Amino acid sequence: MDTTVGKWTAGASYGPVLSQTDLYLLQTELELNPILQGKHSTFTLLFNILTGHAGGFNPDSRDRDLQFTAKDEPATLPRVAQLIIITEHSPWCTIVTNERGVTMNDICQQVWKECVVAFFFFNAEFASLPPRVQEQIKRIAVSNLANTAPAGTNAWYYPSAAPPARFKRVGAPRMADWLRERVFFEALHRNDNYTISRLGFKAPNIFVMQISG
16 A cells, blocks of 8 residues: 555645745755656556646556546645756756646646647747747647637646647647657656756756656
């Protein structure tokens, strides 16, 4: 029996949410939710980062799909206001923020939204746009994908149809060009050597995302 599960219960009954400054000053090591590590005893997360669909299964009963009922649990303990996620299979990094503490749902939503944006733009081209314009593009892209979900479904977790072509810049690479068949979340882990090689620094809240086909 997994004795660590109970301490990850969703809610606000935890200590303070640590800021980026807190992490540096306190040199705090973060414990990842077992689901994000792929180490939960009864739930394996099945998250398609290209479509946004998140569900799961029990490793002992693989023939039954499970809902992601733990999505509002904290992603880390202690809770943090920001997580940074990178992967060896794409050129961008995803910054996930929540002043009340980043949850697993926050990670799924932000990773998917970043994929939506990258679907239309070269990373450098999008980064060069003013922040206000970037947010407008994100909202438009997410809104259009949400509108493809049938009534009564959760748009964040519904595998939406491809976005309209008019939002796609000519020559912009599709997500498949980078990820190919690797579109399923596997786990998060710390890898300080890789983080330093990519970003030039390391921090307790930077994690590397493993993905698979």
